[in-house]
Amino acid sequence: MSLSPPGLEAPPPTGLTDAEAARRLQAEGFNVLPRQGRRTLFRILADVLREPMLALLLVAGGIYMALGDRKEALVLAAFAVLSGLITVVQEARTERALEALRDLTSPRALVIRGGVRKRIAGREVVRGDLVALNEGDRAPADGWLYEGRGLQVDESLLTGESVPVRKAACGPGGPGATARPGGEDLPFIFAGALVVAGSGLCVVTATGASSEIGRIGGVLASLETEAPRLQRQTRRLVLGFAAAGLAASLLATLLYGLLRGGWLEAALAGIALGMAMLPEEFPLVLTIFLAMGAMRMSRGRVLTRRAAAIETLGSATVLCTDKTGTLTENRMRIEALHLADGRTARRGRGGGFPLGPDFLDLVRLGILASAPEPVDPMEVAFHDLGGDPAARSAVGALVAHYPLDRALLAMTQVWEGDPAAGGCLVAAKGAPEAIADLCGLAGADRTRMEAAVDALAGQGLRVLGVADARWPEGPPPASQRDFPLVFRGLVGLADPLRASVPEAVRQCRAAGIRVIMITGDYPQTARAIARQAGIDADDVLTGAELAALDDAGLAQRLRTVGVCARILPEQKLRLVEALKAADEVVAMTGDGVNDAPSLKAAHIGIAMGGRGADVAREASSLVLLDDDFGSIVRAIGMGRRIYDNLRKAMAFIVAAHIPIAGLALLPLLTGMPLLLGPFHIAVLEMIIDPVCALVFEAEVEEGDLLQRPPRPSDEPLVSRGLVGGALLQGALILLVAAGLSLGLWRTGLDADTLRSATFLALVLGIVALILVNRRFSASLASAVRRPNPALAVVLGLVTLGLLASQVLPALAGLFRFAPLGPHEAALVLLAALFVFLGLEGLKVLWLRRRLRPH
Numbered sequence: 141m142s143l144s145p146p147g148l149e150a151p152p153p154t155g156l157t158d159a160e161a162a163r164r165l166q167a168e169g170f171n172v173l174p175r176q177g178r179r180t181l182f183r184i185l186a187d188v189l190r191e192p193m194l195a196l197l198l199v200a201g202g203i204y205m206a207l208g209d210r211k212e213a214l215v216l217a218a219f220a221v222l223s224g225l226i227t228v229v230q231e232a233r234t235e236r237a238l239e240a241l242r243d244l245t246s247p248r249a250l251v252i253r254g255g256v257r258k259r260i261a262g263r264e265v266v267r268g269d270l271v272a273l274n275e276g277d278r279a280p281a282d283g284w285l286y287e288g289r290g291l292q293v294d295e296s297l298l299t300g301e302s303v304p305v306r307k308a309a310c311g312p313g314g315p316g317a318t319a320r321p322g323g324e325d326l327p328f329i330f331a332g333a334l335v336v337a338g339s340g341l342c343v344v345t346a347t348g349a350s351s352e353i354g355r356i357g358g359v360l361a362s363l364e365t366e367a368p369r370l371q372r373q374t375r376r377l378v379l380g381f382a383a384a385g386l387a388a389s390l391l392a393t394l395l396y397g398l399l400r401g402g403w404l405e406a407a408l409a410g411i412a413l414g415m416a417m418l419p420e421e422f423p424l425v426l427t428i429f430l431a432m433g434a435m436r437m438s439r440g441r442v443l444t445r446r447a448a449a450i451e452t453l454g455s456a457t458v459l460c461t462d463k464t465g466t467l468t469e470n471r472m473r474i475e476a477l478h479l480a481d482g483r484t485a486r487r488g489r490g491g492g493f494p495l496g497p498d499f500l501d502l503v504r505l506g507i508l509a510s511a512p513e514p515v516d517p518m519e520v521a522f523h524d525l526g527g528d529p530a531a532r533s534a535v536g537a538l539v540a541h542y543p544l545d546r547a548l549l550a551m552t553q554v555w556e557g558d559p560a561a562g563g564c565l566v567a568a569k570g571a572p573e574a575i576a577d578l579c580g581l582a583g584a585d586r587t588r589m590e591a592a593v594d595a596l597a598g599q600g601l602r603v604l605g606v607a608d609a610r611w612p613e614g615p616p617p618a619s620q621r622d623f624p625l626v627f628r629g630l631v632g633l634a635d636p637l638r639a640s641v642p643e644a645v646r647q648c649r650a651a652g653i654r655v656i657m658i659t660g661d662y663p664q665t666a667r668a669i670a671r672q673a674g675i676d677a678d679d680v681l682t683g684a685e686l687a688a689l690d691d692a693g694l695a696q697r698l699r700t701v702g703v704c705a706r707i708l709p710e711q712k713l714r715l716v717e718a719l720k721a722a723d724e725v726v727a728m729t730g731d732g733v734n735d736a737p738s739l740k741a742a743h744i745g746i747a748m749g750g751r752g753a754d755v756a757r758e759a760s761s762l763v764l765l766d767d768d769f770g771s772i773v774r775a776i777g778m779g780r781r782i783y784d785n786l787r788k789a790m791a792f793i794v795a796a797h798i799p800i801a802g803l804a805l806l807p808l809l810t811g812m813p814l815l816l817g818p819f820h821i822a823v824l825e826m827i828i829d830p831v832c833a834l835v836f837e838a839e840v841e842e843g844d845l846l847q848r849p850p851r852p853s854d855e856p857l858v859s860r861g862l863v864g865g866a867l868l869q870g871a872l873i874l875l876v877a878a879g880l881s882l883g884l885w886r887t888g889l890d891a892d893t894l895r896s897a898t899f900l901a902l903v904l905g906i907v908a909l910i911l912v913n914r915r916f917s918a919s920l921a922s923a924v925r926r927p928n929p930a931l932a933v934v935l936g937l938v939t940l941g942l943l944a945s946q947v948l949p950a951l952a953g954l955f956r957f958a959p960l961g962p963h964e965a966a967l968v969l970l971a972a973l974f975v976f977l978g979l980e981g982l983k984v985l986w987l988r989r990r991l992r993p994h
Contacts (some may be wrong), residue, residue: 141615142837143286147935150592151625154252154253154254154255155251155253155254155255155257155269155270155281156254156268156270157253157254157268157317158253158254158268159269160268161253161264161266164266164268165264165266165486168266168267168347169282169348169612170263170347170348171263171264171265171266171281171347171348172348173441174822178966182841183510183728186243191234191638193530195584197708200418208516210368212664224552226237228881234413234422237892239656240360244955247270247374248260248262248264249261249262249264249265249269249280250263250271250272250273250274250277251265251269251270251271251272251373252269252270252272252341253269253270257272261402262280262281262945263343265280265281265347266344266347267281267345267346267347268343268344269281269343270286270341270342270343271327271342271343271344272339272340272341272342272534273285273291273335273339273340273341273773274335274339274413274963275335275336275337275338275339275511276334276335276513276515277334277335278332278333278334278335278790279293279329279331279332279333279334279342280328280331280344280796281331281344281345281346281347281348281351282328282329282330282331282344282345282346282350282352283313283328283329283338283342283343283344283346283349284309284313284327284329284342284343285307285308285309285310285327285341285342286309286310286330286340286341286342286343287309287311287327287340287341288307288309288338288339288340288341289338289340289543290308290337290338290339290341290543290544290551291306291307291335291337291338291339291340292305292306292307292332292335292337292338292516292544293305293307293329293333293334293335294302294333294336294517295321295330295632295752295979296335296464296465296470297366298321298330298332298353298709299321299660301489303411303517304337304517305323305324305326305481305544306320306325306337306549307325307326307328307329307338307340307545308317308324308326308327309327309340309548309907310327315327315328320351320862321333321508321637322387325546329350330352330353331346331347331352331354332353334515336515336516336517336542337519337543337791338516338543338544339509344950348959350505351449353745355650356709356736356737356927366534370597371551374521376826376895377614380937388778388794389584391597397807399932404509407470407730408992416839418905421629421856425786425789425790425793425832425836428837429782429785429786429789429837430450430782431680432837433450433778433779433782433837434450436778437450437762437775437778439773440771440774440775440778441764441765441766441768441771442762442763442764442771442774442775443749443762443763444761444762445760445761445763446761446857449743449744449761450775450778450782451781451791452725452743452744453762453775453776453778453780454776454779454781454783454850455607455725455779455783455849455851455852455855456653456726456743456744456779456850457479457649457652457653457654457725457726457778457850458653458654458655458717458719458724458726458727459653459654459655459656459723459727459729459772460656460658460712460716460719460726460727460728460729461655461656461657461658461728461729461730461743461769462657462659462729462730462731462735462740463635463657463658463659463661463666463669464635464659464660464731465731465738465748465767466662466729466730466731466748466769467637467638467641467657467669467673467769468636468637468638468669468855469633469636469637469638470636470695470731471517471520471521471635471636471637472517472518472520472521472635473480473487473504473521473524473525473601473633473634473635474487474521474524474525474631474632474633475493475599475630475632475633475634475636476596476599476601476631476632477495477499477503477600477629477630477632478503478629478630478631478632479498479499479588479629480628480629481593482588483498483915485499486802487711493525500526501628502525502606502628502629502631503522503526503631503738505567505569505606505607505608505628506522506526506567506569506606506631507522507526508535508555509551509552509553509567509568509569510522510523510553511607512538514594517635517936518602518604518633521633522631523910525988527702528668529798534553534556535556535557535565536556536881537555537556537680538553538554538555538556539555539556540552540553540554540556540598540616541554541692542554542619543575544570546576547569548570548571548574548577548620548621549571549574549603550568550569550571550574550575550620551568551569551570551576551620552566552567552568552623552625553566553568554566554611554622563612563613564610564611564612564613565608565610565611566609566610566623567606567607567608568606568607568609568620568623568625569604569605569606569607569631570604570605570607571604571605571655572589572590572593572603572604572630574585574603574605575605575606575607575625576605576627578607578620578623578625579607579625579626579627580620581627589605589630592630593630593723593827596630596632597663597664599631599632599634599668600664600666600667600668600669601632601634602633602634603630603631603632603633604630604631604633605626605627605629605630605631606628606629606630606631607625607626607627608626608628609623609624609626610624611623617767619919634665634668634669635643635669636671636717637672637714638768638769640768640769641673641674641770642672642673642674643716643770644769644770644773645673645674645675646674647773647846648773648776649674650846650847651773651776651780651846651847651848651849651850652848652849652850653727653776653850654702655673655675655702656675656698656701656702656703656704656708656715657669657673657675657702657703657704657708658671658704658712658715658738659703659705660705660706660707661705662705662706663680663682663706663746665702665705665707666703666705667680667703667705667746670703675702675703675967676702676703677702677703678700678702679700679701679702679703680701680702680703680704681697681698681701681703681704681705682704682705682706682707683704683705683706683708683711684706684710685697686704686707686714686715687711691718691721694714694715694718695718695721695722698715698718698719698722707963709735709737709738709985710737712735712738712872713737713739713741715740716728716742720741720742720743725741725743725744725771725850726742726743726744727743727744727745727746727776728741728742728744728745728746729746729747729748729769729772730745730746730747730748731747731748731767731920733869735747736759737759739759739760740759740760743880744761744762745759745760745761745762746760746761746762746763746772746775747759747760747762747763747764748763748764748767749763749764749765749766751768758856762775773846777841777845777846777848780841780845780846780848781840781841781842782840783851784845785836785837785839786836787862788834788836788839788913789832789836789837790858790862790865791832791858791862791863791865791866791869792828792832792910793828793832793838793875794858794863794866794870794912795866795869795870795909796824796870796904796906796909797870798866798867798869798870798871798873798874799870799874799877799878799902799905800821800824800902800908802874802878803815803816803874803877803878803898803975804816804821806881810882810885812881812882812885812894813891813894813895815881815894815895815898815899816895816898816899820895820899820955823941823955824902824903824906824915827903827906827934827938828848828906829932831906831931834930834934835910835928835930835934836913836914837930838928838929838930838931839914839915839928840928841849842904842915868977868982869912869913869979869982870910872900872975872978872979873905873906873909873974873975874906874980876901876905876971876974876975876978877898877901877902877971878907879971880897880898880901880967880968880971881894881897881898881901883967884897884967889964890958891956892956892957892958893957893958893959893960893964895956895960896945896946896952896955896957896958896959896960897954897960897967898966899945899955899957900942900960900968901968901971901972903938904969904971904975905971905972905975906970907935907938907972908972908975908976908979909975909979910931910934910935911976912976912979912980912983913979915981945957947958947959
């Protein structure tokens with residue numbers, strides 16, 4: 141009885157027949173990963189229309205229309221359409237960009253069918269196909285190596301390890317069982333792996349959803365994306381204010397009618413009070429802030445797949461980052477050269493690598509021991525440093541090639557040379573111990589070499605040995621062991637850190653965000669990269685240690701861990717879930733298929749758009765198109781800025797509605813004529829809406845934005861402290877405006893002039909509220925020096941509107957205003973100045989209390 145899983149049997153040497161391949165394709169389906177269909181424009185529009193916040197905005201407009209206030213209804217409808225269009229445009233742009241990224245490659249496969257090699261679409265590969273793999277190819281499906289010649293593959297998309305692994309063929313008998321990605325000298329090939337050296341024939345055992353990538357896709361499908369906390373908070377806030385406004389409106393109508401007998405005026409007072417308290421600005425502000433935030437981020441090369449995740453960035457407490465392709469550039473670079481005589485050259489901090497002639501000769505030998513058109517990242521590194529034309533200027537054609545194999549981890553190439561100089565030039569590179577054996581190093585020489593290898597490996601470098609020899613004209617030997625090779629030196633390579641990473645990590649620390657590296661690479665390499673990046677590398681958790689911990693033990697260990705190494709994909713997911721269970725707000729970055737489940741499970745998944753796999757991008761909330769780790773810090777700053785400005789806007793809304801509601805209720809309590817009718821409040825709302833939605837959204841960030849600790853995960857959008865401060869501000873404006881109105885009324889001022897003075901005082905009080913609340917953490921003078929074009933436009937329009945209501949008879953009649961005399965105008969300006977100074981004083985007192993040491 142065979143122990144091999146289904147599909148591991150060897151195919152005929154000629155491969156499947158076309159008929160059999162067609163039958164399997166019909167039965168098992170295409171070799172593609174199941175994914176949700178592309179979001180069309182109509183689907184995006186439908187999703188936007190189903191958004192509860194936008195629905196509430198439209199319902200509010202409908203209520204005004206039913207009340208006969210068409211102007212306010214049209215204004216609300218216009219804002220709803222505008223915010224919806226912004227969201228639709230941004231979502232459509234994101235989908236188009238992601239589709240373009242997905243279409244950058246069109247994988248093809250070279251299969252043997254009926255004894256004939258043919259190139260087919262990767263999606264048509266079926267189980268049992270015999271696939272030919274060569275340098276530069278990507279494996280189209282999972283399988284095992286039927287035969288191979290020095291095959292090495294890069295499995296970093298699945299394992300996170302930047303160094304290629306060797307593959308060993310197992311012959312027609314097939315392997316005994318399947319294995320996971322990673323590890324040397326195994327026969328298994330996985331979909332998405334890149335062939336960097338050698339060639340071979342692979343027997344396909346799994347396609348599509350059955351492959352290793354498909355298994356990860358299945359995990360993704362089982363994960364649910366959490367509803368944004370901000371939307372939940374705003375929904376509760378809106379419902380609470382709406383209920384309070386409805387109750388106050390009904391009560392005001394009843395009291396006014398019962399106490400004063402004028403039910404028509406009672407209905408107008410009730411409608412005015414209801415309009416004053418109806419919170420249509422809340423959903424408007426949330427929708428526009430997030431949509432505009434997404435547009436701002438797109439200009440910074442950050443695509444937002446879920447706009448609500450932007451604000452969550454501001455509360456992130458932990459940033460889990462992959463190493464390969466995220467912190468590093470996902471390419472090998474030569475960092476150190478060590479000659480046989482002990483001399484060493486290292487790459488400088490600025491990236492420069494000044495080399496003397498002997499060091500250049502060592503690099504040149506490495507190039508000559510590499511493929512002429514390299515795919516292997518280490519061979520590419522030799523070419524990048526040494527320069528292709530200069531390395532080959534003194535040699536002729538390639539005479540012989542000896543590939544790397546399991547028995548000898550070295551490769552040798554023989555080049556035509558000058559016969560007078562000793563014939564052909566032989567260049568070899570490989571594992572230091574293999575090169576030492578080829579060169580016959582022993583005794584003190586071998587000890588010195590091993591000490592140098594240990595020193596370079598201790599820095600997290602991948603170490604290769606280099607040797608050369610001369611071979612006379614004539615046929616080369618059968619084995620590379622027969623060359624009289626001489627040891628020339630060692631080369632240390634590493635996947636270089638991205639230039640922006642150290643500063644980005646420093647800023648994360650300053651912002652109170654803990655950075656944890658999670659990688660499939662070895663602990664020694666991970667620790668070295670972490671230290672270069674500025675990540676705490678004192679405590680390293682390995683995958684084996686993680687597997688032995690229960691949930692409680694893992695939670696305890698994660699309090700001090702800075703680096704997690706040799707981590708499997710499902711363990712990444714467990715790490716993210718453990719951090720979430722500890723009430724951390726988790727941001728996760730990555731670019732590989734193995735990152736996708738943890739990207740989706742995190743509160744904020746951030747994928748690399750350039751190098752990242754499709755499945756990683758689709759699982760994320762944000763996509764960095766420039767693959768710049770530093771963009772993450774800018775995105776976090778943007779998230780904090782949006783939340784900061786959103787709180788300013790919400791506080792402004794609460795504060796501005798207090799005097800409006802109070803002045804609408806004042807006639808009921810004092811017997812004064814009706815000061816604010818539905819039309820006046822509609823005009824006030826036209827001032828409040830653009831101010832809170834556009835002016836505060838455009839405000840630049842506070843100076844200490846990235847020096848603050850992350851806000852608590854359970855902090856409400858409108859906290860008690862914020863509401864208390866807003867109530868004090870609103871009460872101050874109300875007291876001053878109401879005092880002015882009562883004083884003027886008792887002098888016998890007519891109703892139209894009284895209404896005009898009250899309205900102007902109220903508008904100027906709201907303007908003062910805008911100016912004072914632009915910045916929470918600085919003085920008014922500092923805020924004024926920071927330009928805000930939207931504010932200038934709003935203030936200009938308000939000024940023109942107030943002047944027009946005083947000098948244009950038609951407009952004054954619409955408002956039921958009478959022009960103010962000099963005495964009344966002076967009192968209004970004096971009241972506005974008092975409000976302004978009082979609001980600034982309240983802010984200064986609040987700042988002192990906030991900054992007082994505890």
